[in-house]
Amino acid sequence: xxxxxxxxxxxxxxxxxxxxxxxxxxxxxxxxxxxxxxxxxxxxxxxxxxxxxxxxxxxxxxxxxxxxxxxxxxxxxxxxxxxxxxxxxxxxxxxxxxxxxxxxxxxxxxxxxxxxxxxxxxxxxxxxxxxxxxxxxxxxxxxxxxxxxxxxxxxxxxxxxxxxxxxxxxxxxxxxxxxxxxxxxxxxxxxxxxxxxxxxxxxxxxxxxxxxxxxxxxxxxxxxxxxxxxxxxxxxxxxxxxxxxxxxxxxxxxxxxxxxxxxxxxxxxxxxxxxxxxxxxxxxxxxxxxxxxxxxxxxxxxxxxxxxxxxxxxxxxxxxxxxxxxxxxxxxxxxxxxxxxxxxxxxxxxxxxxxxxxxxxxxxxxxxxxxxxxxxxxxxxxxxxxxxxxxxxxxxxxxxxxxxxxxxxxxxxxxxxxxxxxxxxxxxxxxxxxxxxxxxxxxxxxxxxxxxxxxxx
Numbered sequence: 518x519x520x521x522x523x524x525x526x527x528x529x530x531x532x533x534x535x536x537x538x539x540x541x542x543x544x545x546x547x548x549x550x551x552x553x554x555x556x557x558x559x560x561x562x563x564x565x566x567x568x569x570x571x572x573x574x575x576x577x578x579x580x581x582x583x584x585x586x587x588x589x590x591x592x593x594x595x596x597x598x599x600x601x602x603x604x605x606x607x608x609x610x611x612x613x614x615x616x617x618x619x620x621x622x623x624x625x626x627x628x629x630x631x632x633x634x635x636x637x638x639x640x641x642x643x644x645x646x647x648x649x650x651x652x653x654x655x656x657x658x659x660x661x662x663x664x665x666x667x668x669x670x671x672x673x674x675x676x677x678x679x680x681x682x683x684x685x686x687x688x689x690x691x692x693x694x695x696x697x698x699x700x701x702x703x704x705x706x707x708x709x710x711x712x713x714x715x716x717x718x719x720x721x722x723x724x725x726x727x728x729x730x731x732x733x734x735x736x737x738x739x740x741x742x743x744x745x746x747x748x749x750x751x752x753x754x755x756x757x758x759x760x761x762x763x764x765x766x767x768x769x770x771x772x773x774x775x776x777x778x779x780x781x782x783x784x785x786x787x788x789x790x791x792x793x794x795x796x797x798x799x800x801x802x803x804x805x806x807x808x809x810x811x812x813x814x815x816x817x818x819x820x821x822x823x824x825x826x827x828x829x830x831x832x833x834x835x836x837x838x839x840x841x842x843x844x845x846x847x848x849x850x851x852x853x854x855x856x857x858x859x860x861x862x863x864x865x866x867x868x869x870x871x872x873x874x875x876x877x878x879x880x881x882x883x884x885x886x887x888x889x890x891x892x893x894x895x896x897x898x899x900x901x902x903x904x905x906x907x908x909x910x911x912x913x914x915x916x917x918x919x920x921x922x923x924x925x926x927x928x929x930x931x932x933x934x935x936x937x938x939x940x941x942x943x944x945x946x947x948x949x950x951x952x953x954x955x956x957x958x959x960x961x962x963x964x965x966x967x968x969x970x971x972x973x974x
Contacts, residue, residue, distance in 0.1 A: 519642040563969065569677075570658050577654030577681055581690050585646045585768035588691045590882045592642060596693040600642065603632035606792070607640065614793040615841040617827075620834040626787055627735045628695040634905070635807060642693060649690035652701040659701075659708045660927070660957040666713045667924035668964035675962035679907065684900040688879035689949060696949045697736045702733030703743045703950065708773070710747055711923040723768035727775030734776075735783050735797065739950055742937055744776065745928035752970060753922035800835050803844055805941040809866070811860070816866035816943045822847070866943050873901045875946035904952065907959040914961025928959040 546758070566572060601615040606629055613619055619626060635644050657680055664673040680686060690697060701831050706729035709715050715722045734740025751765050752807060804826075806893075811819040825847075829839040836844075852859075874897050881887070907935035933953035 523704040532909050539569055560954065569670070569674050570661060573661055573677055573681070574654050574658050577657055578650055580649035580681070580687060581653060583692055584688055584879075585643065585650060588688065588879050588883075590691055590879055592693055595625075599629050599695070600632065600693055602626075602629040602637055602647075604640075606630065606633040606667050607636050611791055611793075613793070615834075616832045617656040619793060619828075620795060621800040621830075623787070624735070624738060624791040624797040624799055625695075627783065627797060628698075628737070630787075630792060631695075631698060631736060632693070645693055646690055649693075649697040653686065653690050653697050656697075656701045657686075658952060659704045659712075660953060662714050663708055663927065664957050664960040666711075667920060668960045669967055672964040672967055674961045675963050676910075676956055677906075679903055679947050679959065680956040682899075682954075683903050685875055685904075685946075685949070686953065688876060689946070691879045694878075694946070696946070697732045699737035700733065700950045700953060701741060702729050702736065704733075704953065706730035706733065706743060707747065707926060710768075711750065711926050718913045720764075720768065720771070723771040724775040727772040728779055730772070731776045731783075734780070736809070737800070739934075740776070742933045742950070743930060744773075746926060747772070747931045749929045749933070750922050750926045753925075757922060775815045801840075803836075803848075807844060807847060808942040809938075809940055810848065810862070812851065812854070812862055815869050816862065817869060818942060818944065863939055866939065870938055870943040870945060870948050871904075872901075873945040874950070875944070877899060878946060904955075907952075910959035910962030911955055912962070914958065914963070914965050920961075924961065925958075927954040928961075931958060 578765070579627050591597075596618075598618050602616075602619065605611070605613050613957070614626065615631070619629075632645055635648050636643060657677055660680070661673055661677045664676055668676075709718070709722045709726035709729060718725065730740050730743055730747075733743070747767065751769050755762050756764050760900045773887070784798070788796045807815045807826075808814070808819045808822055811817070811822060813819065813821070826840055826843060827834075829837055829843060831837040854862075876893075876897055880893060880896075883893075913926075915928070931951045931954050934948075939948065
């Protein structure tokens with residue numbers, strides 16, 4: 518009798534969880550459609566919402582928290598390694614630095630310390646997810662502030678509503694990835710450089726931007742993409758307004774000096790603290806290029822490449838002479854495939870990175886059957902629909918000669934990321950950062966749909 522009671526209790530629990538998941542998925546799908554409809558209504562009617570930044574932050578955070586309470590994907594892959602290392606660090610054990618992963622890619626130790634800092638407050642993965650949810654919602658607010666400088670309020674608000682309904686961005690905080698925190702600081706750096714909100718900071722906006730950009734880079738090595746985009750923005754600003762040359766030159770110099778100084782300081786601090794004796798170094802930067810040229814995986818992670826190269830590492834877990842010899846042979850073989858093969862490979866990489874969704878990280882652990890599968894497929898379709906809509910809107914808004922370079926800065930970020938990922942390893946979730954800026958760029962197309970574009974020339 519006692520056993521039967523536990524069986525019934527367990528079945529009831531399973532049914533309750535499945536029902537909750539179904540409600541969340543259907544509710545999210547329905548809410549997404551409502552948000553999309555509201556965005557279209559705003560553009561057609563030129564309706565604006567007062568205190569939109571605050572509502573965007575509160576609404577975005579509540580949506581993400583609701584998803585966090587229902588979706589609990591397992592902590593796997595690199596996420597599991599870094600979470601385990603954070604737990605060790607919390608206990609005062611830094612021996613994880615001698616594991617091959619952290620010895621080879623020592624820069625990941627910074628994110629381990631970041632996680633441990635919050636786990637010290639509440640030692641539960643949910644703590645990290647709540648922080649991710651807050652930073653993710655905050656990133657959308659920063660993008661809105663960037664967009665509203667160059668388009669009508671209704672266009673900027675509609676673009677951010679579309680981003681708010683984007684399933685990939687909404688569900689990624691359920692995964693303990695370093696992308697969310699990094700993207701927040703990188704976006705903060707762009708906001709400091711180019712947003713009119715920061716004009717009161719005067720020259721200080723540039724060194725502060727360098728600090729923010731390097732903070733994002735230390736959490737995830739994507740800072741170079743934003744630095745290149747910001748430098749492109751600076752060049753076009755000077756070409757458009759030569760009288761700004763001295764100010765922009767000094768500003769960019771300050772930004773780069775702070776960016777480099779913080780990098781050097783962080784490396785020294787990581788070594789001195791004992792967090793990782795290799796500092797923030799990347800012990801094998803060629804790995805990303807090698808896998809990015811793997812034709813069999815379409816530029817994705819290659820276990821075969823790893824199985825060939827790993828045995829050639831030295832006793833400290835770093836590439837040896839034999840490693841570089843094998844690496845050069847593989848690179849030479851792939852680069853000599855011919856222009857046609859390389860071009861086709863680039864197309865395959867673009868399809869993998871930009872056209873495939875990354876929802877499996879949040880939903881892949883669920884046992885989906887029948888109607889749940891139908892809802893999940895609809896969410897995937899909505900994810901791709903919103904991405905292609907943002908892409909088309911951004912392209913539609915490109916032609917506007919009198920716009921300032923700052924208006925196109927989000928698209929500079931997308932273009933810089935596009936070029937970078939042609940060379941290195943790709944996964945669909947790697948598109949998180951450029952897709953955020955793509956939706957910001959979509960506000961330009963929405964502004965054109967209004968019929969009378971805002972002019973900040």
